[in-house]
Amino acid sequence: MNDPELRAEADAILAELVGDPTGEARLREDQWQAVAALVQERRRALVVQRTGWGKSAVYFVATALLRRRGSGPTVIVSPLLALMRNQVGSAARAGIQARTINSANPEEWDAIYEEVERGETDVLLVSPERLNSVDFRDQVLPKLAATTGLLVVDEAHCISDWGHDFRPDYRRLRQLLADLSPGVPVLATTATANARVTADVAEQLGTGAGEALVLRGELDRESLRLGVVQLPDAAHRLAWLAEHLDGLQGSGIIYVLTIAAAEEASAYLRQRGFNVASYTGRTENADRLQAEDDLLNNRVKALVATSALGMGFDKPDLGFVIHLGSPSSPISYYQQVGRAGRGVEHADVLLLPGKEDEAIWRYFADTAFPPETQVRQTLGALEAAGRPLSVPALEAEVDLRRSRLETMLKVLDVDGAVKRVKGGWTATGAEWAYDAERYAWVARQRAAEQQAMRDYVSTTGCRMEFLRRQLDDEGAAPCGRCDNCAGAWVDSAVSAESLTGAEKELDRPGVEVVPRRMWPTGLPALGIDLKGKIPPGEQCDTGRALGRLSDIGWGNRLRPMLAEDAPDGPVPDDVLRACVDVLADWARSPGGWAAGGDDALPRPAGVVAVPSRTRPQLVGSLAEGIAGIGRLPMLGTLTYSGPDGAAARRSNSAQRLRALAGAFAVSDELRAALADCQGPVLLVDDFTDSGWTLAVAARLLRQAGSGRVLPLVLAVAG
Structure with a gap:
């Protein structure tokens, strides 16, 4: 990895990527290790580094170097549209032509595929849901596998059902990995993987420790100051927010647990004169784009958002992240607060837990893999039909909600028991075993994560150290900045006027x-x-x-x-x-x-x-x-x-x-x-x-x- 000419070329590309006119930008040593492994040795690498570390710089610099050496386009599998939009803009600065394939631009797909075949596209960003589309799987994936110069799996913890954000569509990557030409490098990246998830992702990607470069860094975020503010009810939390929002640095994100809470909180804050916008799964795509742009350019004080605004949203000067209500996992909490403080010296992170949090966790908790009887019932219905069955048709046979039924089918698809085809799903007839022990462990893991969030709220120890230990960060140590280390910097008092206004809004x-x-x-x-x-x-x-x-x-x-x-x-x-x-x-x-x-x-x-x-x-x-x-x-x-x-x-x-x-x-x-x-x-x-x-x-x-x-x-x- 000691090629000075390649290192100089890589640093020059980085300078273009980050818009450094002096050309003095330099890859950090661990970034360079990853780039060299991909470009020089054509290896597979798994990078587990904190948010803001610069994982995207690794794959864009590697892409430019590989393309100059005649490699095919880079394929990046990434879960969120916000990330894709930011990535495309970053790539353009370095002269890298990037296009996206996702549910928001179906009218462009055919033209994009043609550009890729003509070699005019350097990077193709693909949402994981595309991997499970019949046409994409059967017609596009084989061509990509044959021509890809670098495969990047971003937010790779989504592959693991041990992780906090398992997505069955990601498991399709197994087939893409198997079909890659020999010597094609693979990069998997994530900021939120504990040791168990890291091992599972490495195994699934075929990046076992014997053949892969595994770069796992310390997860401290030195710019973040973590704190918890305990308040008696929702009205007090809204009133507190209205009285303290102006005092927070710059623009930020206010996370809530539900769409309804986002609408309530944003409506109240607008009544109090704050320029805020709601950002949820119900927000239209055009409105999402506008809201993201308004936050990026500091035209709003905050977005009041559900987890729909999550992985990949990149605003280096984001000044604060506040949670009105606790997420159910400390790992997802670490990920969300990592949106703040990437390019500023100090950013405030405050959690305002609510008595209703656990009831909301339970309400949204119906995600466990179904019992074996329901899985066998589904397989039996598909076998008996003798033809493809759509999900609505299967609903008449199986007593599962649609979202849970679809997730189960995707898992069975990856396991080889069913296949998605034109018109729906069919059974393959392949032998399939119900892994009850694994599914039970995952359920216990979810319960343990919820307990960890309760412990985070009540701990008297360092909060950043607590989160880092949840991610098995061996370097975890007291941060010296959080409210437990250095003392609280905000109080919980609210005025009668603010409280009355909040109560009226909620009532x-x-x-x-x-x-x-x-x-x-x-x-x-x-x-x-x-x-x-x-x-x-x-x-x-x-x-x-x-x-x-x-x-x-x-x-x-x-x-x-x-x-x-x-x-x-x-x-x-x-x-x-x-x-x-x-x-x-x-x-x-x-x-x-x-x-x-x-x-x-x-x-x-x-x-x-x-x-x-x-x-x-x-x-x-x-x-x-x-x-x-x-x-x-x-x-x-x-x-x-x-x-x-x-x-x-x-x-x-x-x-x-x-x-x-x-x-x-x-x-x-x-x-x-x-x-x-x-x-x-x-x-x-x-x-x-x-x-x-x-x-x-x-x-x-x-x-x-x-x-x-x-x-x-x-x-x-x-």
Whole structure:
């Protein structure tokens, strides 16, 4: 690795890459080791280094050197679009032509493939989801494998199901690695891999210790000052943020756990005069681009973001990262806080944990690999079909939510038990073993990570040392900067004015309940004669809920009330009053019955309750309370003879409809009351998740002669 001419050439490329007009930029010694291993020795290398270390410099410098020596294009597999956009801009400075293939630019794919074949593209960045696309896998990957000059696997911890961010699509890399021409170098990079994950990634990539260069550096971030601020509730946390945000250096990121929390927090901060934007999985791509650009150029004080803004977003002068709520893993927390302080001497990192954090962890925790019976059921359905089955068709056969079913199929695909083809999935017939021990270990690992986050909040030791030890960093030592090492630099006091404003924001009730418009695929196969669009005369209208279970306002009040083990009882007075406020706002909204106009809804003429086996007092008292306050007749309650509602809610759409089919009925008394009512009815329930209970109940009521059906529930999921 002691080639002075190659080293000088590499340093010159780095200077162009980082925009150094003096040409004095130099690769650090460990960066040079990685570049030399790839270019001189054509080896495979695994680089585990902290965020901001310069992993992208390694693969761009190596790319330029390899291309000058006649190698084919570099293929970079990278999980996030934010990273891809930043990478393309960086590459251009060094004269490297980079293009991306991802879900945001399908109209460009054919042209990009042609550019690659003509040798006009130096770097092709590919999202891991493309690896599991049938056309890409069968038509593009073989060509790439034959011509690639360097393969880069960025954020390589995603390969490992021992890690905090396992992504089955990444496992497709095994086939690409196997098909590479002899002597093609491979670089795997990550900042968040403990020893177990590092070993697993090395094994899967074929970069075992005997043949690979493994560069693992210390993970301290000397610019970061870590702290925890303990506050009693969500309103205090928002109020604290409003009073301290101006005092934080530069622009930053405020991480939250849910989309609802992002919307609530950003709305409150804008009311307080702060220029902030929300950034979540629901944010449109064009809005994401604008938000990223605004943050990069300091046009906003902060982005209020979920984990959708994560790996790869690169703003060297990011001055702070605040978490309103604890992530469930210290490794993902380390990764997120690593966005700050890359190019500045000091950056503040503060965690504001909430009492609701663990409830939110549980809500989003349904990611474990399914039990063997459900996996075998899926394989049996595919074998029996004798043809490809789509995921919606499989939902009629297997009682799994769509996201969990898709993840399971991707794992089985990598394991060789199923194959994705045109039209869906087929079984390969290959022998497959259920690795119960491994899946159980992964579940235990998730639980251990959650406990580690509790320990991080309560520790009296060094916080940076704690995080580094979670990543098996052998050099972990007290940082001397965090609140435990050097003392707290912020207090937890908030003014009465700020607290009152935050409480008003969080107490504002009401969210829309969007109705179902289409029946799920596969119902005829279950003996249910429903398919296609739900006829307009059988649909329910857009309804209202008091709040979302995932928000930090009413969600905190509703989650304990609607927990599966919560005792039943009459609706609390404050909750009933809030529901009345929701109805009043609904009436005054455009299209509401008090707003007037040709398209306005007629005023509800009666109330119908959805029956509940688990919370009959809660639902019944809510319906009767609304009827009494609104001076509406209480028309009655549907009858129900189906399975337990909590169990049915865990099913996918097809299985949910299977459970609900024939379960509801309209009694003769209710039918007569509907006939006398002659108008819209409020359909009252405690909770809606999939929306199918409301859809089925509304269809029955419409068929029984009711007017339009307006759902009103306490809570919606998500």
